[in-house]
Amino acid sequence: ELKVEQNPLFLSMQEGKNYTIYCNYSTTSDRLYWYRQDPGKSLESLFVLLSNGAVKQEGRLMASLDTKARLSTLHITAAVHDLSATYFCAVDANQAGTALIFGKGTTLSVSS
Amino acid sequence: DADVTQTPRNRITKTGKRIMLECSQTKGHDRMYWYRQDPGLGLRLIYYSFDVKDINKGEISDGYSVSRQAQAKFSLSLESAIPNQTALYFCATSDSGKGLHEQYFGPGTRLTVT
Numbered sequence: 001e002l003k004v005e006q007n008p009l010f011l012s013m014q015e016g017k018n019y020t021i022y023c024n025y026s027t028t029s030d031r032l033y034w035y036r037q038d039p040g041k042s043l044e045s046l047f048v049l050l051s052n053g054a055v056k057q058e059g060r061l062m063a064s065l066d067t068k069a070r071l072s073t074l075h076i077t078a079a080v081h082d083l084s085a086t087y088f089c090a091v092d093a094n095q096a097g098t099a100l101i102f103g104k105g106t107t108l109s110v111s112s
Numbered sequence: 113d114a115d116v117t118q119t120p121r122n123r124i125t126k127t128g129k130r131i132m133l134e135c136s137q138t139k140g141h142d143r144m145y146w147y148r149q150d151p152g153l154g155l156r157l158i159y160y161s162f163d164v165k166d167i168n169k170g171e172i173s174d175g176y177s178v179s180r181q182a183q184a185k186f187s188l189s190l191e192s193a194i195p196n197q198t199a200l201y202f203c204a205t206s207d208s209g210k211g212l213h214e215q216y217f218g219p220g221t222r223l224t225v226t
Contacts, residue, residue, distance in 0.1 A: 004154075033214070042202065043155075043217040050212070088154060092213065099170070100215065102154035 002027045002093045006103035013079045013110045021106045023072040023089035030067045031092035033100065034074055036085045043088065047074075079110045115139045116218035118203050124224045125193050133188045133221050135203030144186035145170075145204040145215065146178060148197075155202065161186055162208070193225040 003026040013019055023032070030051055035043040047056040049065035049072060056063050060083065062075045072089055086105045093099040116137045125131050135144065142163050147155040147170075157170030159178040167178055175197060177189045190197055203218040 009152075031213070035217075042219045045214055045216070048212045048214050090155075099157065099160075100155075101171075102156070104152060104154045 002029070002091060002101045004089060004091050004101050004103040006087075006089055006106050009104060009106060011106055011108045013076070013108065015080055015110055015112045016078050018078065019076050021074040021076070021087055021089075021108075023074070023091075023103055025070050025072075025091045025101075027093070028067070028070075029091045029093065030065075032065050032072045033090045033092070034063050034072070035088045035090065037088065037105070038085050046087075074106075076108070079108075081110050081112065084108055084110045116203060116205055116216055118201075118218040118221050120221060121219065122222045124226065126226055127194055129193050131190045131193055131223070133201055133203075133223070135186045135188070135218055137184050137203075137205045137218075139205055139207070139216060140183075141205035141207045141216070142183060143206045143208055144180065145206075146176075146186070146188045147202045147204065148172070148199040149202060149220075150199050158188065190223075190225075193223075195225045197223065198225045199223060 005024045032049045034046040037043045047063040052067040054065045060077045065072045086107045088105045090100040090102045119134045145160040146158040149155045161167045161180045164180045201221045204215040206215045
């Protein structure tokens with residue numbers, strides 16, 4: 001059974017600081033997704049990582065995937081308040097995009 | 113207009129009642145999904161459908177049923193609602209023709225069973 005663990009689950013940051021969210025998973029997969037959820041809102045796709053060594057960047061967020069280590073990271077650079085949200089990673093358990101197993105989410109709070 | 117819509121957005125019902133949640137999409141995607149979200153647990157897959165004739169159970173299908181009435185419509189039913197089915201329910205879609213298999217989520221339905 002595929003398990004997905006995110007840490008930390010809660011993260012309080014100051015504006016301007018850097019930090020990394022980790023997503024570990026228990027079985028082989030080379031397809032991983034990152035989503036953002038604002039309070040009371042739906043999930044918004046941030047990144048799709050399809051192979052070992054994949055790196056994607058959008059603004060202050062950068063995601064990477066190491067399939068050998070079964071690890072993905074979401075790095076936040078110079079955090080701003082607008083990044084406050086809950087971030088989920090999801091791993092494709094059957095390589096066909098139909099069985100996403102989600103982590104519990106990391107709730108990020110950025111304060112000045 | 114939103115690409116993936118869900119109705120109702122909020123619903124309060126009583127234990128034992130039958131309830132249906134509906135999802136419609138204008139994205140032209142062939143695959144549709146139902147998830148539930150509970151605080152601190154992330155999202156869990158209930159059912160998914162590759163097309164109108166292909167429906168599959170997900171991680172937590174007990175107590176739920178689904179119907180894919182058309183490519184654009186996928187409904188979730190709780191035949192006899194119970195309080196632990198109180199949750200936020202999301203519908204999602206994806207396009208099997210694109211290798212990313214990226215899923216797009218609707219706005220969610222908040223269901224409370226009393």
